[in-house]
Amino acid sequence: MLTTRPSRPDGSRDLGTVRTILRLMPFVRPALRSIILGMIAALLAGLVSLAIPLVLQNLVDGPLSTGDGRQVLPAALAVLALGGLEALLIGARRRFVLTPGTHVEAALRNTLYRKLQDLPVAFHDRWQSGQLLSRSMSDLGLIRRWFSFGIVLLIVNVITIVIGFGVLFIWSWQLAIVFAVCSIPIFVYSYIFENKYSVVARRSQDQQGDLATAVEESVHGIRVLKAFGRGRYSLEKYVRQAEQLRGTELDKARAVAGLWLWLLLIPDVAFALCLGGGVWLASQHLMTVGDLFAFFATATVIRFPIESIGFLLSMTFDTRTAIDRLFEVLDESNPITDPDPARTVSHPTGRLLFDDVHFRYQDSPESVPDLIDGVRLELEPGETMALVGLTGSGKTTLTALTTRLYDVTGGAVRIDGVDIRDLTREELRRHIAMAFEDATLFSASVRDNVLLGRPELADPERKADADRVLAEALEIAQAEFVANLPEGSDTKVGEEGLSLSGGQRQRLALARAIAADPAILVLDDPLSALDVDTEARVEAGLRRVLGRTTALVVAHRPSTVQLADRVALLQAGRVTAVGTHSHLLATNEHYRFVISSLDDDRESPDLDRYSDDDEEVSA
Amino acid sequence: MSAVAGVGGEERSDYTREESREIRQRSLRLLGSLLRPERGRLIGSALMIVVSTGAQVAGPALIAYGIDAGLPALVAKHSSFVPVGVAFAAYLVCAIAGAVLAARFTVLAARISQAILLDLRTRVYRHAQLLSLEFHETYTSGRIIARQTSDLEAIRELLDSGITGLVRGVLYMVFTAIALVWLDPWSGVVLAASLVPLAFLTRWFQRRSQLAFRATRVYSARLIVHFVETMTGIRAVQAFRKEKRNEREYGQIVEDYRDANARAIKLYGLFDPGLIMIGNITVAVVLLIGGFRVIGGGLAIGALLAVVLYTRRFFDPMEEMATFYNSYQSAAAAAEKISGVLEEEPSVPDPGHPVDLWKASGGVDFDDVRFAYRDDRVVLPDFELHIPPGQTVALVGSTGAGKSTLAKLIARFYDPTVGAVRLDGVDLRDLHPKDLRRAIVMVTQEAYLFSGSVAENIALGKPGASRDEIVAAARAVGADEFIRLLPDGYDTDVNKRGGRVSAGQRQLLSFARAFLADPAVLILDEATASLDIPSERLVQQGLTTLLADRTAIIIAHRLSTVAIADRVLVMEHGRIVEDGTPEELIGGTGRFAALHAAWRDSLV
Ligand SMILES: Nc1ncnc2c1ncn2[C@@H]1O[C@H](COP(=O)(O)OP(=O)(O)OP(=O)(O)O)[C@@H](O)[C@H]1O
Ligand SMILES: Nc1ncnc2c1ncn2[C@@H]1O[C@H](COP(=O)(O)OP(=O)(O)OP(=O)(O)O)[C@@H](O)[C@H]1O
Ligand SMILES: [Mg+2]
Numbered sequence A: 001m002l003t004t005r006p007s008r009p010d011g012s013r014d015l016g017t018v019r020t021i022l023r024l025m026p027f028v029r030p031a032l033r034s035i036i037l038g039m040i041a042a043l044l045a046g047l048v049s050l051a052i053p054l055v056l057q058n059l060v061d062g063p064l065s066t067g068d069g070r071q072v073l074p075a076a077l078a079v080l081a082l083g084g085l086e087a088l089l090i091g092a093r094r095r096f097v098l099t100p101g102t103h104v105e106a107a108l109r110n111t112l113y114r115k116l117q118d119l120p121v122a123f124h125d126r127w128q129s130g131q132l133l134s135r136s137m138s139d140l141g142l143i144r145r146w147f148s149f150g151i152v153l154l155i156v157n158v159i160t161i162v163i164g165f166g167v168l169f170i171w172s173w174q175l176a177i178v179f180a181v182c183s184i185p186i187f188v189y190s191y192i193f194e195n196k197y198s199v200v201a202r203r204s205q206d207q208q209g210d211l212a213t214a215v216e217e218s219v220h221g222i223r224v225l226k227a228f229g230r231g232r233y234s235l236e237k238y239v240r241q242a243e244q245l246r247g248t249e250l251d252k253a254r255a256v257a258g259l260w261l262w263l264l265l266i267p268d269v270a271f272a273l274c275l276g277g278g279v280w281l282a283s284q285h286l287m288t289v290g291d292l293f294a295f296f297a298t299a300t301v302i303r304f305p306i307e308s309i310g311f312l313l314s315m316t317f318d319t320r321t322a323i324d325r326l327f328e329v330l331d332e333s334n335p336i337t338d339p340d341p342a343r344t345v346s347h348p349t350g351r352l353l354f355d356d357v358h359f360r361y362q363d364s365p366e367s368v369p370d371l372i373d374g375v376r377l378e379l380e381p382g383e384t385m386a387l388v389g390l391t392g393s394g395k396t397t398l399t400a401l402t403t404r405l406y407d408v409t410g411g412a413v414r415i416d417g418v419d420i421r422d423l424t425r426e427e428l429r430r431h432i433a434m435a436f437e438d439a440t441l442f443s444a445s446v447r448d449n450v451l452l453g454r455p456e457l458a459d460p461e462r463k464a465d466a467d468r469v470l471a472e473a474l475e476i477a478q479a480e481f482v483a484n485l486p487e488g489s490d491t492k493v494g495e496e497g498l499s500l501s502g503g504q505r506q507r508l509a510l511a512r513a514i515a516a517d518p519a520i521l522v523l524d525d526p527l528s529a530l531d532v533d534t535e536a537r538v539e540a541g542l543r544r545v546l547g548r549t550t551a552l553v554v555a556h557r558p559s560t561v562q563l564a565d566r567v568a569l570l571q572a573g574r575v576t577a578v579g580t581h582s583h584l585l586a587t588n589e590h591y592r593f594v595i596s597s598l599d600d601d602r603e604s605p606d607l608d609r610y611s612d613d614d615e616e617v618s619a
Numbered sequence B: 001m002s003a004v005a006g007v008g009g010e011e012r013s014d015y016t017r018e019e020s021r022e023i024r025q026r027s028l029r030l031l032g033s034l035l036r037p038e039r040g041r042l043i044g045s046a047l048m049i050v051v052s053t054g055a056q057v058a059g060p061a062l063i064a065y066g067i068d069a070g071l072p073a074l075v076a077k078h079s080s081f082v083p084v085g086v087a088f089a090a091y092l093v094c095a096i097a098g099a100v101l102a103a104r105f106t107v108l109a110a111r112i113s114q115a116i117l118l119d120l121r122t123r124v125y126r127h128a129q130l131l132s133l134e135f136h137e138t139y140t141s142g143r144i145i146a147r148q149t150s151d152l153e154a155i156r157e158l159l160d161s162g163i164t165g166l167v168r169g170v171l172y173m174v175f176t177a178i179a180l181v182w183l184d185p186w187s188g189v190v191l192a193a194s195l196v197p198l199a200f201l202t203r204w205f206q207r208r209s210q211l212a213f214r215a216t217r218v219y220s221a222r223l224i225v226h227f228v229e230t231m232t233g234i235r236a237v238q239a240f241r242k243e244k245r246n247e248r249e250y251g252q253i254v255e256d257y258r259d260a261n262a263r264a265i266k267l268y269g270l271f272d273p274g275l276i277m278i279g280n281i282t283v284a285v286v287l288l289i290g291g292f293r294v295i296g297g298g299l300a301i302g303a304l305l306a307v308v309l310y311t312r313r314f315f316d317p318m319e320e321m322a323t324f325y326n327s328y329q330s331a332a333a334a335a336e337k338i339s340g341v342l343e344e345e346p347s348v349p350d351p352g353h354p355v356d357l358w359k360a361s362g363g364v365d366f367d368d369v370r371f372a373y374r375d376d377r378v379v380l381p382d383f384e385l386h387i388p389p390g391q392t393v394a395l396v397g398s399t400g401a402g403k404s405t406l407a408k409l410i411a412r413f414y415d416p417t418v419g420a421v422r423l424d425g426v427d428l429r430d431l432h433p434k435d436l437r438r439a440i441v442m443v444t445q446e447a448y449l450f451s452g453s454v455a456e457n458i459a460l461g462k463p464g465a466s467r468d469e470i471v472a473a474a475r476a477v478g479a480d481e482f483i484r485l486l487p488d489g490y491d492t493d494v495n496k497r498g499g500r501v502s503a504g505q506r507q508l509l510s511f512a513r514a515f516l517a518d519p520a521v522l523i524l525d526e527a528t529a530s531l532d533i534p535s536e537r538l539v540q541q542g543l544t545t546l547l548a549d550r551t552a553i554i555i556a557h558r559l560s561t562v563a564i565a566d567r568v569l570v571m572e573h574g575r576i577v578e579d580g581t582p583e584e585l586i587g588g589t590g591r592f593a594a595l596h597a598a599w600r601d602s603l604v
């Protein structure tokens, strides 16, 4: 009854519940022994509890009917011993199963995290982070609980029920058959239940993920919501989503209630029939009163397991859904992997070549041409190249290709002639360091943030080196403000630390790229949040570094462009011109349009020229 | 104020007895206040379950009757089916009634627990939105997410399994006990005696598991903090090869969390068999006493059977109750954290007696303002500034000078430590929040997009805006063109963190948002920093029309902004060092003149 599946709306691969759950085998294997031991303990406990009625039967048929008082004490002691044994066995079951369950959960959580870190940025673009979070927290919690008692109880209860039925046959085969026949509808309904329930269970877990996403966005976007006073508006949206989840949960409850009805009703109907039949049988002397007594005692013992099937089944299907959701991520194939065998560039000179590079985002419509549509660009060792282009022309995208945050869809990026796809990602990212548009700092000290690209300096023995690198990087990025922070470079920044101003964050991100001491620096609009003065000083510092490092610098402003030896102009997915700033300015119309705020005829710096600018654009 | 008020001491595990009691009570108050509105339904469901459980509990008594009365009647000379028939029919009726009601009850219980959850979700979300930035900056997004996800989950677990289990279990036990006492008071005495060890065991479990579950909440929040940070910064993580280091750090927290969970579970693993042990011993004692009494003739065999069955049944729901108690402890620990957040007062509170300002003209005044994020680091010492309605002010100055801080004070993200910021003469602290938000809008340094379509994102500036208005706003800032080129135009889903549009495009969208909002005072905090020069020009062109009759504070490093400004302020170290019209300042010999000249030279 557990093996058939309704086809799911998303049409994904459709494995049976058992097979889905078996996919966890590699994670469960270390815990398997204890889980089986736990089941055995639970089974024994079940048997013991079934044995108690036996004693009662003997007592009723024997001493009590004959009035032999001496037998009562041993019988009660037997019940006591069995009861004690039952408790011990249940305790043993918990001992065996519970801790291994937490290990399974932990292993899964680490695996999921590792996988997520390994998956490329394109994956993260596609997936809402709340969905990932809900997988990592609530789905894995569900799986643990199922392994800790769901599976154990399910199997043990089913076995208890089967054995209980067997015992019933011993007391009275006629009554047992009545009982068995009555139970058939339970199986039929369980099947219907699975179909109904699995669909809503999936929907519910997905909606929980959506809700987590909404929560996350409301927190990350809190400044925007506050700035526009839209707290209430977003609350309304959130409540609508939460109400949908409530609807789904109620659907779930209805499905469970349907199953429950049968699980409660059928044993009771069977009891009633057996009562009538049993008394009659006893009156015909086809069974003894003791047998009848024991029959009911046994039937009572298997009542609870039968009732619990409802809860256990719904839990099992919830878990199955959780496993499905987990494997949706774990099965995700990673197109950006390390080659085997990998090549290596031990002493990169820093020659960076975009060799007819093509790239399009995974989901861009067929009709549009490639975003990067055949870029050819070569950076000589030590050269600084500025990359200039309109908003949305693909500059950031092109920089992301150099460290394989995305992989080219055509052509190749080469370092010293080696296709970057032939290097391990680790090595590649050691050769190239980036500063992103948005300065992401992690919750760590300034020191750790800046030295992020130099894990080898974390060694306490190399503290002197680390200090030197840190000081130098901060100096170049003009991040002298660090000295004034409460604890200097040990001040914790990022979300869990001190909030910094936009320009301060940007300078730290820049210092981080510089400190990595790469062969190639890729800086995406690294000075956008700096004032004119600071910008000039950072540039002076950068010049020193850039003298010895190859650099690709995305620039929007002429002042940044001036850092560069040459400028590449990105237009319609291609590099349409490469040359020095003044050369391009003189020869290239589009370049002038992109970079120049002045009119063609340079006039003296007074104020009316701004209005001329406006006219130029609107013209 | 106590050390554990609000979210204080949230991560500690060494609460004193008083502190522990204080937060536990706060948590109970929260749970109580959640249950209160559901009182009616709870009582209804309790009645339902009374009948249903009563019907189910009647079973053994009917069996006893069937055997004790039915069997002799059947084997008697004038054999009669009546007693058996009555027992049979009664049993059947009870069974059907019991089952149907139990099923209905399941649905009703789900209704109750879902209503409670919705209520709680709404409360936490609303409160999180209400809390000021100061709180969010120290508490971190991961933690507040944890409170709204995994902690809520713990409460949800309690409600899901718990309420049904609890009500059913308690009633079942009460009824069983009543039936038992009614059948045989002596066995009732034995049962009562068993409650003593039960109470001790429960008390022990309560103490220990409280500690254990608190630890699980702390670690689960840390897990989420780390997880969220990694996933939001995934580009930097990969580019700087932080994966391995992250794995180690995260692995450590995973292990801590696992360990905390294992500890909590182990406690339960002792508690539960303990309960069973007590139950089984009680059964044996009841049997012993009852057996002797049957022999002595004080008890019928059928009655003994019933008594033993009842005693056993009395302990049957124990397991369920124990599960409930366990989830209750877990939920209470979660509620401790949630109630802590709810207890936090916004440091930028809504006014008690708000002043309405229907039509703001846009005069902004800083009167003797002093402001510090942290007491020891004053950012704006003694600040005085008056901006008349309709003026466009350009604010420049080196990074870290306090420009964004100034802007955030006007938008009332923070309140000044000393002095007042006023709009049209009204202290922002007294202004009706609705009027404040309508009158003052700020475009922040970080352009954040919410998942949803481009149109929805722009419409955030004015919920309910028509498509035409949205398009007009986009066109005004020059965003229309690229939006139309997106796969579905205005209906394109920007998805996660606006990852799907470029940085400049993102800024244009948040610009369009502000355009749509149409406030009396507009603050732009480096809102054009990532734009290319042509787009910036378009934006400025749009601004000249937009700003014609409203107050604007424009923070920009690109001095081109100065062109559209009536007045320029130069800020250094939290003070205004120069103030004048662009012409005056450029013509002068001050800092701005030098800056402007340098900037001019950089242009081409
Ligand atoms: N993750 C993504 N998935 C799909 N499309 C994207 C993604 N990121 C960017 N795009 C699209 O690709 C185009 C180029 O974006 P990119 O960020 O490379 O521009 P850019 O040149 O860096 O612009 P800016 O100067 O504004 O930073 C844009 O039209 C954008 O909408
Ligand atoms: N939330 C905060 N908590 C504590 N200190 C802060 C916070 N935000 C900013 N600061 C500090 O206050 C000072 C002024 O910051 P502010 O953001 O106002 O500078 P800014 O003039 O806008 O600089 P930028 O041009 O770099 O954006 C800085 O030293 C900064 O480190
Ligand atoms: Mg970009």
Ligand SMILES: [Mg+2]
Binding pocket: A501, A502, A503, B403, B404, B405, B445, B525
């Ligand atoms: Mg700022």
